[in-house]
Amino acid sequence: MILIDYKDPRPIYEQVVDRFRLLILNGGLKADDKMPSVRMLAMDLSINPNTIQRAYAELERRGYIYTVKGRGNFVSDTDKFRDEYRTEIFGRLDEICDDACKAGITAGELTEHIEKRSEEGEKRNKEGGNGE
Amino acid sequence: MILIDYKDPRPIYEQVVDRFRLLILNGGLKADDKMPSVRMLAMDLSINPNTIQRAYAELERRGYIYTVKGRGNFVSDTDKFRDEYRTEIFGRLDEICDDACKAGITAGELTEHIEKRSEEGEKRNKEGGNGE
Amino acid sequence: MILIDYKDPRPIYEQVVDRFRLLILNGGLKADDKMPSVRMLAMDLSINPNTIQRAYAELERRGYIYTVKGRGNFVSDTDKFRDEYRTEIFGRLDEICDDACKAGITAGELTEHIEKRSEEGEKRNKEGGNGE
Amino acid sequence: MILIDYKDPRPIYEQVVDRFRLLILNGGLKADDKMPSVRMLAMDLSINPNTIQRAYAELERRGYIYTVKGRGNFVSDTDKFRDEYRTEIFGRLDEICDDACKAGITAGELTEHIEKRSEEGEKRNKEGGNGE
DNA sequence: GTGGTCTAGACCACC
């Protein structure tokens, strides 16, 4: 469910946060689903429970999960995050456009690149490829 | 010429590297131009010379500048880096496309967003305004 | 494990890098082995932690080790560097051949020198002596 | 006669020393030939006379040239340096052999590499190539 | 004047 890459320079708790965040946004985890318990997950991943605790705290702070004392952690209502995520994506896209502009890349080249990728993706899907 | 943003979570030396990298790629600094001396720049920015030294070492390692001992640091021949930078930009764009896809954003929405930005940019230019 | 030669004109951090590089390439350190901690090694060698830090940063940059924050530095998968090292050796050999040529030394003299050394080495091994 | 490469990380005076050293060892400069005057050479190369002065001092220290006050610098008797240079070459070759051994490269591979290079060199000469 | 290295000591984030 969750994989950690020790060669990834990002801190472990951040990797855990990101993994769950994507799972929730993808629909892999739905509203009110139970999160794995801190201890269990720490055992599974062979990492320090404190690290999981911190990841869950961060997820709760951002509103992705909520805690019920004595029962565990649960996924929040996910709809409200969709827009947030979209905004983030478009924000990153804006940054790229700025940097591209500085490097003399035109908006046309960017859109062309995206369309090409998109077509290739469709082709792969038609051929019955496996998304993962 | 160079500005440091203390709210930026990235280390100072990395900000310095990026600033100069863009200046060189943009043509703001041309081949064999002299870089500010380590000590002078450190004074100007009110930061420690070691931090500038580290930034310059990184720029030299990446081939953006070269050092002549006792004389200073100078900008390298820059052409060969243009392509590298383009590749980096398109790589980041690919990442966004993947993430957008996971969030249910279509390629069309992305291209539309870019085109809209692009048109706004042109309009600002026509009006002769200076955004900064 | 690591020795520093203060008579060596090369900077200390570079000596440290080279020592570990050879240890890793020789198999003295294997993939995912833990490197000595920055502070411990600095104490052992009676040098400043910053100097070790710099050496480790260089090793990481070159891909010989990877860092897990809060845990330490670990040896990377080493196989891919073997070829790189071979290429480096033969490159240095090429340089010598050029210089030898300028000095009027023939290829034959060079090969003869190598063969002689090689035989002496074998003899020493047979006698079971330990040169160090 | 002498070229300086500002992108070479070695100090300038060292480049000058090496250039003259090779010229003398190659026979480009012969015993009692007059060296260019410090001032003239400094002007030609557009560098500081101090730097040439230092290079000449180093060449004199090593015995490659001798100074006659008021007349200039002259090349020493060159024969005695041939052996020194040969020794240096073989010393470097020894180092390579050691490093090669650590990397699991056999003496046979080294000699084979040299012979191959040597044959290629001869072929190029036959075809009337221009060495420089 | 220039850059390069090193030390000493501090502070932060991470586990």
Next chain:
DNA sequence: GTGGTCTAGACCACG
């Protein structure tokens, strides 16, 4: 405990 960054100040080599 771990590594990463930064400061302050020193010393050296080079031009």
